[in-house]
Amino acid sequence: MTITGVIGLLIVASFFGLMIIFNIVRNNSTEVNLRTIPAYTKLKRAIGLAVEDGKQIHVSLGRGGVTSPQSASAFVGLSMLERVIRIASAGDLPPVATTGNAALSILAQDTIRGTSGEIDLKKTKVSSAGGGLVGLTPFSYAVGTMSAIRSDTVSANILAGWYGNEIIWLTTAGERQSSFTMAGTAHLPAQAVMYSSVEEPLIGEELFAGGAYLDAGSMHEASLNAQDVFRWVLVGGILIGILLKLAGFGQLIQNLLVGTP
Amino acid sequence: MKLKFRAPLATAITIAVGLVVLSGYFIPAAASLRFISLRVGMVLAAVALLVGVFNLLSVHFRKIADKDSKGGYSFILVVALLTTLGIGIYDMYKAYAFGNPNFEWTNWIFTYIQRPVETSLMAVMTVSLAYSATYLLRRKMNYLAIGFFFVVLLVLLGTISLSVISFPILEDIRSWIVHVPAVGGARGLLLGIALGTIATGLRIIMGSDRPYEG
Amino acid sequence: MAENRCPMCGKPNPADREMCQFCEARLKPLIDSPAAEEDTSSLSPGSAPSPQDTGELERTLPAWLQDARGTPSQEEPFTESPEEGGDWLANLRDSSSSGDAVPSPGTEEDDQDWLQRIRALDSEEKAAEKPPFEEKEDVSEADLPDWLSALREEEPEAVPLATEEVLAGKSAFPFGEDALEGPFDKGGKPDWFEEESEKEAIEEDVSEADLPDWILEMRAEEPEAVPLATEEVLAREPASPFGEDAPEGPFDEDGKLDWFKEESEEEGVSETDLPDWLSEMEAEKLKAEPLGEEDVLARKPASPFGEDALEKPLDEGEALDWLEEESEEDVSEADVPDWLLAMDAAKLEEEPEAVPGAEEEVLIEKTVSSPFGEDVEDELFAGDGIPDWIEEGDEEEELEEERPDWLLEEEPSGEIELPFEETKSVFEKPFVGDEDGDGSSEDIFAGDLPLWLTDASDEELAEEGLSGEALEEITPGDLPGWVEAMRPVKTPSQEARELFDGEEEYVENAGPLAGMANILPTEAGIIKAQKAAKHSFKLMVTESQRGYISLLEDLIANEGKSEAIPTPSLISTQRVLRWIIALVLFLSVGMAFSYTGEAFSYPLHRGETRAVNESIQALSEASPVLVAFDYEPALSGEMNAIAAGVVDHLMLRGAYLTFVSTSPTGPVLVENFLSTTQADHNYVHSQQYVNLGYIPGGAAGLLSFVIAPQNIMPLAFDGADAWEMQPLQGIISISDFSLVLVITDDPDTARMWVEQVQSHLAGTPLVMAVSAQAEPLVRPYYEVTPQQVAGMVAGLPGGTSYEQLTGRGNLAQGYWNAFNIGIMATIAVLLISGIVNVIASQVNKNRSHNEEGA
Incomplete structure (x- = not known):
């Protein structure tokens, strides 16, 4: 060795x-000492507003595989998806998830089913939650996700996963819809793109703190x-x-x- | 009484495979086990790709059936997917049956449909990047945005090789930016991402994160 | 040497004398208590009165008076049990149920006693409509003294005169005009009283039967003088602190102590029953020159017992100067018990004819309005004029049950039901000065008749040469203790303030009950309860609440207004800007393709590029080279140009190429790349190159391929056995390749190859052709020692440089002009659009600032 x-x-x-x-x-200890990350603060508010308005929250998990280092950001996206399903369970419409990787889409659907089962979400909500594969290539995935972002029923977008430069289409699509968009990825060039195109970017390891800020667990x-x-x-x-x-x-x-x- | 075996079983498998692959990096004796796990993982990833494709088809079939949704694009997607799949199978058949592995039709589709489409999208993305760089000044008029904007200009200026006008200092500036602050910053970010990746992996190995909620 | 001034004659006496050497009056009270002596001796004008222990004087009272008062109670002081803590009526019941318990002076029993007598008096008043200030006339007509009979005959003439004088403002009677309106009906009765009377008609009948004839006769004369008195009364100006609801206190209208009066009434005490000294004194008074009404009014602006008390039988009598002194000095107008005056006013209305002129003046002087205003009265006696508490008391049986037995027994005789059921601590505390509650401090009334009163007579006074005027000259400092004790401890105004301030304990300030704690405060209690209704209706609104109010008002006001929704312009500024950027870039790059000259110099050769060239140059012919095509079709424009020169160089060197990809589109991309950029090399699959296809599983799959390439990728892209093909002959592990070339646009993919593969290469050089965006992240692997990346071609400049190194122009050199023009166009676009956006940002800020200012 x-x-x-x-x-x-x-x-x-x-x-x-x-x-x-x-x-x-x-x-x-009951004390939670986390520095303030504006993106997560605004995300919680956006989720609340979406629930009040009866709108959907779109969670994009990116196109990272689950058997590569890219999977870390994808798993963070899955944790966020779980938390969002729980938080927004009182809403009229369930969160909608999109993925650009086949294995990730399976995990996303499994997460939706499992979480919905735990909180006894109606089956109609589960079936419409999506989590399916929308494209196998970066641009096809981006174009497929743009259609979800532009949906009138979506009021907030969480882009948490592995993206390339194509993320700029997703962020600009959210901006055009005047919907809240939070984006985070472990891909460094994409972070540079995000910084200039999204209101609330997650830079560096801030993406990996998503679970803690959304109360996903003490771990x-x-x-x-x-x-x-x-x-x-x-x-x-x-x-x-x-x-x-x-x-x-x-x-x-x-x-x-x-x-x- | 309904017993839930899936979740504990999935958790146990995940922890076991994770520990095996991880130990294989450090313990030579565990390399063989790691390899087996990796091969199984590869096969499952390939199968997952097929599952994903079928899932994609099913989703868009539902959209086509749903009169309320915009089923036109879904119809085009389904037709294109099935056509490409059929042509790929035909080329495979030709390669096996006739020993002519040129994949003519598949290559044609890629060359004349997929590649132009994707490169066009890349060109559009270039416009979007240029636009977003300028719009940054309107969205966030602060020192960081201004700095970001001028760094972009400096790197571009340093890239130009105009023989009439020589900008040697700009090239040096670009080289310094690309090799020092950009690399240093990127390395720092990567270290943070690496730590986050380790944490995420360990959470899954410990069973704290279970994206496989069965 | 200290002097001891006689309380009667005012002359100084030696300090050691107990009796006045001039008038033989007792100089020292018969009190053993040193404290009492001290209090008495220390009295001086202006000093605050203090409670006096006059219990020892009880024995100096005449026998008849003692009998009337009963012996001092030996009962335990009244204590309020917890169960009865909130129920004074229950306390009263207990006290009264003791049967023969004679109220001791200064104790609760005494309070109860006068209350009972008040009820007895009122019941008689209701039943017989007897003039309240003629209690002394409840003796039979035959027993009336001559002077009184004569005076009664003169009464009708006296009324106008008195009225005129009163209107001239002779005195300021503390009762307001409300005294005639408030709770009293036109008949002069309080409303609640009247209602009670109506409900108890049977009881009244019984009372009427008991009425003496002269009272019945007087009742027949009653209805006449009311209008005049009322009108004039209404013209008066107020000063009563308690208003019309002043309770009927222990004094009747002529100034008698109620217990005294009651005993007289009940026991039939007539003039003949009066003690000799009193009879003589009255006889002397009759002989004395009577004062006119004008004089009376001028001298006595207010009496706690009412003017009639001074004017009728006793006003002329100088023998009762102590009473007059008390009225003048101790009891101001404001000190007059309101309840007493109110009762006077009411009864004056009822019995105008029976009221002598002086009484009419009293009535008129009572027209001062209540300080609590009409609002309070309206609230108290809204509607039918019946106070709520009366109605409730009538309606609720519970309250009936709570009435003490003695009270129920008294009701048939017209007993006034005490309204102050809420006054819980009426008897809670003992008499003032008896704070300990142990009864050590005796009632001041036990000695309210001093020895001189019992012994002295007018004759004796005449013998001493003391006239009424002389008695009046007694200085306040010489007041006897018992008189001082009767002084009101507090002025009514003070009392009112205390009540309004929320003090619970009410201490009577005037009259014989002065100093007694927790007697029924009548109006004070009601007013106290009603004071809450006097709260200002002005809302206390904070600034933030005003803001909310205005916001809500605006919302409501604008609710009905339709606001035009601004229609978004079809072509927004940003959309136009986006189109301009696209046009500039596309046109500039497109036009550059048509230019074939060398406007832009080729980039300098960098070390990493030369390292790649040297690595390829070092390959022998037919060396196995692993080439990874890990980029997306979208980036094929850049990546093909970067990789074309390198792959061309490899083919020139005659290397056997093995292509793999971690991207699903990689295998097709390889075929496309070879067919488009390297077509002139005529490389044939399975002979010069092998396309192993897509390695699934990302990093894990790549690691597996690195560990066991034959097991992981046994077949070629076309399904043939790859490892039997020429390019892969002799390749067992990845380290058997002579060179590994990774073509990728993604720095993470490049990092994956470095991390997963480089450690297994065992000296095989790893070179890369990466996009410009991946260069900064890959460069550290090249610059580190030992190198993890042997060399790299980064971006189009790198590709162009490499082509320059090999001397074979390819895609990169063809793109070079367009690339530079495109960059220049991009710079121009960034500058222009940046300026536009900065200006737009400032315009928006100014606009929003102006809107906020507006």
């Missing part, structure tokens, strides 16, 4: 432990705390690496990372 592998294993194990610890701490908050801890660890590691390299230990670090003596 290389030093990189050991470091990776340590990171995963310690991350796991921190999440457990923070989850226990969270369960023993989401615990994972945020663990991320904060590791963020500081990484900052410290980077600074130490810079100092070691300046001190002439650059080659040693390279050898350690590669695993050669």
Whole structure:
């Protein structure tokens, strides 16, 4: 096993432990200390307004697969979908979900059915909730999703998943409909596009905090705390690496990372 | 009494597969198990693609049947999908039956229909990107928006290779922007995304997140 | 040396003398209590009166008076049990049910006593319509003294004179005009009283039968003088703190203590029964020069007992100067118990003929309006003029049941039902000065008749040379303790303020009940209860509430107005701007394709590009090269141009190419790419290249392919056994490839290949052809040491540069002019549209600012 592998294993194990610890701490404390992310604050309001108006909330899960690193953002989108179904269960119309990946569409439909079953949502609502595949390629998915955004019954759009530059069509479509649009993706070029085209962008890891901000569970908050801890660890590691390299230990670090003596 | 076996079973399978794949990265002895899991995953992903295609068909069939909805586009989609599927099967048949794997008809559809359509959409997206860059100044008239706007201009100016007018300093500026702040910022974002990805994966392995609510 | 001034003659005496050396009057009261002595001795003008313990004086009373008052009660002081805490009537019932319990002075029993007597008096008044101020005449006509009979004969003439003088403003009687209106009907009775009387007609009949003849005769004369008195009364100006509802207090209209009067009535006390000293004193008064009515009014603007009390039998009598002093000094007009005056007014209305002129003046002077105004009265006696509490009391049987037995017994005789059922703490506290409630402080009335009154006579006074004027000269500081104790502790105005301030305890301030706590405050109680109705109707509205109100008003006002919905313009500014941008870009790029010259210099060769070229150049002929086509068809325009020069170079080197893709459209894209950009190489599937097709599963599938490529992708795109084909001969693992080229537009796909594949290459170089957007994210893998990416061709500049390196022009060089013109057009569009949007933004801000200002 290389030093990189050991470091990776340590990171995963310690991350796991921190999440457990923070989850226990969270369960023993009622205080929720999360910094304000305007996008989630406005999202909650938009959900409430949609329920009051009898409108739908559109959740777009992107086109990321479930067997790749892109799946992380897709799973966050699924968590949001679950929370939105629960929150908007009192509304006249259920949330509608769209995906650009086949496996993700299956998971989306499963999430809709499972969550609806837990809260005894009417079958008519479940059947109209969608969650189907609207396109297999980025642009076909974008065009198919645009039709959902432009629906008169949709008043809020949550774009949480894996997108490319095609996300600009989705954001501009939401803007034209004058509906609330929140967008987040792990795709960096798409983040640049989002920043210029959407009112409430989720930059960087803000997307992964969605579960915690939508009260998806204490483990989401615990994972945020663990991320904060590791963020500081990484900052410290980077600074130490810079100092070691300046001190002439650059080659040693390279050898350690590669695993050669 | 209705017993729910699906959810616990799905959770157990998910946790087990996740642990196997994860340990396979660090423990050589678990590599074989990881490979099996990956192969199963590949097959399931391919099957999921078919399931997704059929799901797409069913959804648009319902839309066609629903007189209230706009079924015209769904009809075009269904016809195009079935036509492309038929032509692909025909090309496969030709390849197996006659040993002529040129996929003529499939290539024709791709070259003359799909690729022009998608590249056209890309061109339209270019317009949308240019428009959104300018509209940013109207939506958010702040320092960040102004900075964003001028960075875009600098990078574009640094890309131009006009022989008549030489902008060497602009090229250096562009190179510095692309290689230092853009890379540094992107790397920082990627680190955050990586941490988020780890957290998401661990939540699924722990059974905290269950996107497979059966 | 300290002097001890005689309370009777006012002359100084040595301090050690107990009896006045001039008049033989007792200088020191017969009180053992040092406190009492101290209080008495410390009296001075202007000093606040304090309760006096005069219980010891009880024994100095004449026998008849003691008999009438009964012996001081030895009962326990009244205590309010918890169950009865809120029910004073129940307390009264308990007290009265004690049967022979004689009210002790200054205790609750005493309060109860006068209440009973009030009822007895009122029952007689109702039954016999007896003039209230002629209680002393309830003796038989035969017993009337001559002076009184003569006076009665003169009464009709006296009325006009008195009226005129009263109208001249001689005095300010504390009762307002409401005194005649409020609860009293035209007959002068309170409404509630009248109703009670009507309901109890049988009882009245019984009472009438008991009436003496002279009263019945007087009743026949009653109805005559009312109009005049009423009219003049209405013209008066007010000053009564209690209004017309002043209760009937312990004093009757002629100033007698009610207990005294009652005893006289009940026991048939006649003039002959009066003690000698009193009879003599009255006889002397009759002899004395009577004061005219004018004088009386001038001298006595107000008496707590009513002017008639001073004018009729006793006003001329100097022997009762103590009463006069008390009236002048201690009892101001405002101090006159309102209930007493109200009763006077009512009865004056009832019996105008029987009212002498002075009495008429009293009536007129009562015309001062109530300080509580007519509003209170209207509310109190709305409709039929019956107070609500009376109606409720009549209607609710529960209240009937709550009446004390003694009260029920008294009702047949016209007993006035006490209205103050809400006054719960009437007897809660003992007499003032007896705060401890232990009864140690005796009732001041126990000694209300001083020794000098019992011993002294006018004759004696005459012997001493003391006339009435001389008695009047007694300074206030010389008031005897018992008189001082009778002084009102508080003025009515103070009392009213306290009541209005919400104090629960009511302390009588005037008359013999002065200082008694928790007696029935009559109007005060009602007024206190009704005070809440006097609340201002002005709403207390805050600014925010005003804002809401105005907003609501605007909403309501605009509800019916139809507001024109602004129709969106068919061509909005933004839509036009979007179309302009599209036209500029498309036209500029389209026109650039027609230009074939070298207007734009080719980019410089970068190191990463040269690294790719060197890696390919290092390949031997027929080297197996794995090429990943991981980009979308939409990006084929850019990616084909970037990859064309690299793939061309590979084909030039004669490399065997194996194509894979993690995108479903990748395999078709490969075929298209080869057929369009590399058609002149004539590469044949399964001979020079193999298209393995789509690797499902993303990163996992890619990792699986990296680990075991033959197991994961056993077949080629056309279904043939890929690993039997020439390009894949000898390839077992991915590291067997000589070069791995990844063509992708997505930095994450590039990262996936680096993370999943690079560690398994075992020295095989990994190069990339990436789009311009992926370059910043891929570059770190190239710049890191050791390199994870051996080289890369990034963007169209990279492709053009690579073609320059190989010397074979392809798509990139063909796109170069259009690319640069397109970028220039884009810059121009961004600048122009940016300025337009900035201006539009400012215009919108100004417009919204102006709208807000408007």
